[in-house]
Amino acid sequence: MFDYEQYFRREMMPHIWCKGCGNGVILKALLRAIHRLDLSKDQIAMVSGIGCSSRLTGYVDCNTLHTTHGRALAFATGLKLARPEVTVIVITGDGDGLAIGGNHLIHAARRNIDLTCLLFNNQIYGMTGGQVSPTTPEELFSTTSPYGNIEAHFDPCRLVEGAGGTFVARGTAFRTIPLEKLIAEGIQHKGFSFIEILSTCPEIHGRRNKLGTPAEMLQALAKTTLPTGVLRKTSAPEYTEVCEGIIARAQGRG
Amino acid sequence: MQGTVRLMQGNQACAHAAIAAGCTFFAGYPITPSSEIAEELARLLPRMGGKFIQMEDEIAAMAACIGASIGGHKVLTATSGPGFSLKQENLGFAVYTEIPCVVVNVMRGGPSTGLPTSPAQGDVMQARWGTHGDHPMVVLAPASVREIYDLTIQAFNLSELCRTPVILLYDEVIGHMREKTEVPDPSQFKIIDRKQSTSSPDAYLPYKSDEDDVPAFVRFGEGYRYHITGLAHDERGFPTQNPRVVEAKQRRLHRKVEQRREEIVAHEAFLLDDAEIAIFAYGVTARSARAAIRTARKEGIRVGLFRPISLWPFPDLELEKLAGQVKAIVVAEMNLGQLIYEVDRVVHGQTRIVAYQKASGEPVHPEEILTAVREHR
């Protein structure tokens, strides 16, 4: 039986996520992935933005940074440049990471900086009461699409691939063991790793759109027609290493 | 040891001074009239083993600086009006989470895209209150290339001392001008580093301060696993809504800066001892004021200059002393009235305040100030 307790901040638990929220399931997969890699908690930093998934950083016993909406990757870029030996994991959501944060996602991928970005996609802005997000399916109802969503949703994995991401993957909160392996592989990958993790918001989004019970919503994730698993894995010069190369060049050593 | 004399540009001086102050990280974005700072540091930082990155936008640049500061670096970013507006949210994050950083705003004509290559002094209030919420801010305003050098170092020192962002605010003229500058030798200035924690990792409370109101810092990755959040937080760094805790933090943040008045507040008094009229001006306007004063003195007008060097906290005690001494204070600004409200507040009716306000994209000419002085002699 896995000992999750060694990784969480006891004084902050239990967490604030609604009953049945997929985020808690993903958190457990993340903790198991870290354990798989035998990483020291001291050498892990988690950086998040604003939203339900971004609350994750408060619960994990490592170096944690809860920043401004959409900007986690930019903060993480500075932190990683300052401390390249620290494993930096970025936690974001579909709103935080793709709407306000979309630009930073493009450039973190473009730079191929060694960060692992986990995007918890529950297709809604849950924390603020259920507003439409860039991944909300068409026609669904939300507080800001009360007559049905008229905007198209998009595939963040294709965006990251287009921006040059060297590790792009998709998992679901339901298939939690493959997810754990994906996360571990993403962390291990040297370069920018992006994992879109399909999650659920049964309490707000699910209830408003009659998507079923928390269990049904989780099980439905397995029926996604989107490709899952590792979608791309290539290698390219990693940004912090290239930076060191520039320093060597400037100092006449390289 | 004496310094070396060089012909230097204002922005160039800022870059060199940052390195002298111990800056090892710059994240920025190109914007006129501040780009020279980024360009100079792109060249110099790697030579010193420091890191330079041009981020995708101004917001990201501010964020990356804060991230790097949390990683232990002394950090700098530089921008102008439109970029300064973008940076405000993350600037507030740095204030609230008490992360040291220095932000240079080289003021240009505004609002909006305005006049990218012309000076203005329109961001004074924004520098104080641009980010939302109740917060203190330290803002320094140099008026010469040498002063940019000195105040850049001072900005880093104050930022490290108080664990708060410091804004270096000057206009396009000061930033782009080239002057003969005596660059000080390192022995001529001191460097202050942020207070490090001496407690064990288990006992460390990231937002608990000693009597000096400044908490001790530990960079990420040192074995102290703590949480930093922009949410209202307690001494442990965890989110809280407890009214007593929230208010206590607010008051400590303000006290942190207010109690250091001695170290932070600065002004220059030029020929004020016998002055009947004082000119209140900062930045490039102060240079014009000085020229006006020399001419006025030849005409027998006893006029002097009160030049604030720290705009925020405002040199209120110092100005108040002056108010009783003179029959008029001519406040010259390259805006339609910003710091004049502070002058008015402090002077509190003790003497006449005369406004000379210009918002044309041109510096205030000495003749213009002289005219105002003559009218009120």
Add this chain to the structure above:
Amino acid sequence: MVIGESHLPLTTSHFWWSVIGRGSSDREVRGEIVGRHALGLSKVYASDKVAITVLEDWCKGCEICVEVCTKNCLAMNALGIVEVVDLEACNKCLLCDLLCPDFAICVE
């Protein structure tokens, strides 16, 4: 069936439990212990083959475990907390453990 109160030691490793007594029903032998784990009130359902621990203070009653259980071992009690109704049927598929978002149920 004996229900006892045990003060479980503070530990950062597995949920510890001490068996105070075993009871029997007309179905099969099962033990049920109420203990105060370091994290909160928990209930352990144990047999020779398997032990299922429910951290009752953390269970939010989402019913994911009940619905995904492949053997109908679980049900919600009157207080909206999950309980084990058929311990012997448990085949240790671990779905409840893996899919509980709240760290509230574990199987060993």
